[in-house]
Amino acid sequence: MRPAHRQLLPLRSPCWPRPHRQQHGAVRALPAHAQSFGASGNGAGTGSAEGRVQDGAAAMVVGVGCAAVAALLSCFLVVLPLRCAGQTDLKSPQDIQVYVVNTNFTLRWNYTGNDTNVTFSAEYRWFESSDTNEKVRETEWKELSGCQNVTRTECDFSSAVTKYYDEHEVRIRAERGEELSPWSSIFEMTPYAIAQIGPPGVELQSTNGVIKIKVSPPEANQVRKMWIADLRFKYILVIWENSSNPEVRSQSIFPTDTIDDLAPDTTYCLKVQATIPLEFQEGLFSPIFCVKTTRKVNDLLCATNVRILALNMKFHLHWNSQYKQHVSYNVQYLSGYRKTLHDDYSTEWLSVPGCENITDTQCNFSSIISTTPGLYYLRVQAMSENNKTCLSNEVKVDPLRTNEIGPPDVKVDISDVSLHIQISPPGGSECEVMRDHYDLSYRVLYWKNSSNNEEEVKIKEVKQTIATVSDLTPSTLYCVKVQAFSEVYNKSGDYSKEECIKTPGDKSLPLIILATFVTALIAVLLVAMPLVFGLYQIYNKIKYVFFPSCQPPLNIEGFGGQVFNSLYLSTTDEPIENCSIIEAITEEVNQIDFKDYKHSKQSSRDSGTYSNDSDTSGSKASEETLVKEIV
Known part of the structure; x- marks a missing residue:
């Protein structure tokens, strides 16, 4: 490693004389006059020279001391950076x-x-x-x-x-x-x-057209373990055909499992990954292993097409037989949790009660299904007369998912315009598994049963076993069918049979008619009474005018017709009567009687019975006529 180069600045001390630079940076140590002890001159000159020599010597001593101190300080400063260079120059990772x-x-x-x-x-x-x-x-x-x-x-x-x-x-x-x-x-x-989860161990065996695989945990045979519980591991298998255009498929497997549905005489490559789903942990894949499949031996003794039919928690196993001779069957089952273990479970298969040494190709295994959710595996062991055996393929049973929900029983009743539907759960009320584990709901379909095909089908969903449908049309035939379903398992059952019932007539119609009649009657009365009253008043007026109820006085009763005819009503064509003059002997009328008549007439007029002017004029005319007749 190369040491770091640092530039040291020259030190200057008060006791260090400023150097005199020459070419190439030469420095003179002493002045020129200090190098010569001149002999020429007088004593004074000699004395002065000696003084100068002494001063120069003192200056040299001081200069040498300062130079020594400066040299020591420079050495200290040079050494110090070199000792600290390891701590400042090396970089941190x-x-x-x-x-x-x-x-x-x-x-x-x-x-x-x-x-x-x-x-x-x-x-x-x-x-x-x-x-x-x-x-x-x-x-x-x-x-x-x-x-x-x-x-x-x-x-x-x-x-x-x-x-x-x-x-x-x-x-x-x-x-x-x-x-x-x-x-x-x-x-x-x-x-x-x-x-991170490490790769698991993998062992393979190719036999009879299938690949048997055994997976060991990522920390198998290790004393110190990061993952304490091996049962939490779930294994993912990725397998593909070793070809130019392989189709890669992925599936979940157990620690000990069988891979079937493979082509014979074909090389397959695979790798396995361990996971912990509950913690969303995914491990590293194992190394890639390749193995070639063999041809499967077609044994006619083996049961084929093994399948499960389940309805309302009643489970039946069915299979086909190709063997033409006498053969008996033994149905075996294995609890699913044993397959999650890394131990050998080949000796843990048990016989289904009632399905031992049977000759039929079906078996009811409902007795082994527990009310506790869990997986089961079933297989059929075929035995010939010479005790030769053959095992079928295994089938998995997840009871609550394999089971199919049947149709419920339905009863309908009607009251007024409400339809009451009583539902019996599939499997009957005694089937606790259907009722408790599925948490069933019911989908009610109802519609008008008429010739109109466009009638809308209405849907109502309920949790209870009793449903009520209201707002129905009176005197109408309605049909109902019900379906049970489970949201938890995303399963829906079959619909029940259609039940139809007719709603009663509308009892409120007579009341409506009566109310309408009463209302109309009241309205008529309210309108007719003033009309009748008005007509009655008009009738009274007319009757009063044309048919008075009072009678005229007796003394003028005989003149009413003439007075009426001559004074009030003028006819357009008066009839002419043929009259004959009859001579009559007239008696003299007492002047007093006439006067009395006039007085009586006057009194009658004053009484107010005929107080109008027309009556007065009529009376006068009658009087004049009477006078003429008398004369």
């Missing part, structure tokens, strides 16, 4: 990173200096935490084992860290001999939080 795979710890950094023969050393400390995840105690800085005096820009310190859940701090510096760089920035980490 940068970009500190820690990589953790399982329990393997690697420290990496960058160094931008051009110095040679540089080594690196690291220190660490951690904070011991309590149950509340609070920092309790900070430890002292310690040398990081595996990262002392390393020449590369990375080191392995797996043996130094044992507290995987505590917070750690790491720092590093560069060194060259006794020269030390400043410490780098501190890198903080919690091992478990930054750890």
Whole structure:
């Protein structure tokens, strides 16, 4: 490593004479007069010369002392930078990173200096935490084992860290001999939080057209483990055909599993990854393994097309038989959790009760299905008369997902204009699994049953087993069907049979008619009464004028017609009567009687019965006529 070059400034002291520069920077040590002790001249001159010599000697002594001090100071200042150069010139490492795979710890950094023969050393400390995840105690800085005096820009310190859940701090510096760089920035980490899952172990076996695979945990056979529970691991298989244009497929597998649906005599390559889904952790893939498949032996004894039919938690296993001779079957099952273990489960298969040594090609295995959710695996073992056996492919049963929801039973009733629907859950009320685990809801469809095909189908969803539909049209035939469904499992069942019922007539119609009639009657009365009253008044006036109710006095009763005819009503064509003169003997009328008549008439007129002018004029005319007749 090259030392740093520093420029030292010349020191000037009060006791140091200013140098006289010459060409090439020569300096004269003494003045010219100090070099000559001249003999010429008088004594005075000699005395003066001696004084000058003494002064020059003193100046030389002082100059030599100052030069010595300056030389020592210059040497001190020159040596001091050289001793501190290691701490100021070496650069600190940068970009500190820690990589953790399982329990393997690697420290990496960058160094931008051009110095040679540089080594690196690291220190660490951690904070011991309590149950509340609070920092309790900070430890002292310690040398990081595996990262002392390393020449590369990375080191392995797996043996130094044992507290995987505590917070750690790491720092590093560069060194060259006794020269030390400043410490780098501190890198903080919690091992478990930054750890990555390592690749799992993989074993393969190609047999009878399938590939059997066995996966071991990433930290198998290790004393120190970052991942304590192996059961949390889920394994992802990526497999493809070793060809120019491979189709890559990915699937989840168990620690011990079988890969089927492969082409015979074909080379497949695969790799496996371990994951912890609950913590969203994805590990590193295993190395790539390639294996060639074999041809599958077609054994007619084996059961084929094994399938499951399940309705309302009633499970049946069906299969096909190709064997023409006598054969018996034994249905076996395995609890799904055993496949998540890394142990051998080949001896854990059990026989289904009631499905042992049967000759039929179906079996009811509802008895093994527990009310607790879980997976099951089933297979069929075929046995010939000579005790030859053959195992079918396995089928997986997830009861609550494999099961199909059947149609519910429905009863309908009507009241007024409301439709009441009573629903019985699929499987009956005694089926607790259907009721409790599925958390069923019901979709009610109802519509008018008419010849109009465009009638709208209305939908109503309910959680209860009783539904009410209102706002129906009276005297109308309605039809209903119900479907059960589960939002949790995203499953819908079949619809029930259609149930139809007719709504009753509208009982409020007579009341409406009666109310309308009463209202109309009241309106008519309110209008007719004033009209009748007005007509009655007009009738009275006419009757009063043309048909008075009072009678005229007796003394003028005989003249009414003539008076009326002659005075008030003039006819356009008066009839002419043929009269004959009859001679009559007239008696003299007592003048007194006439006067009495006139007086009576006058009194009658004054009584107010006929008080109008027309009556008066009529009376006068009658009187004149009467006088003429008498005469």
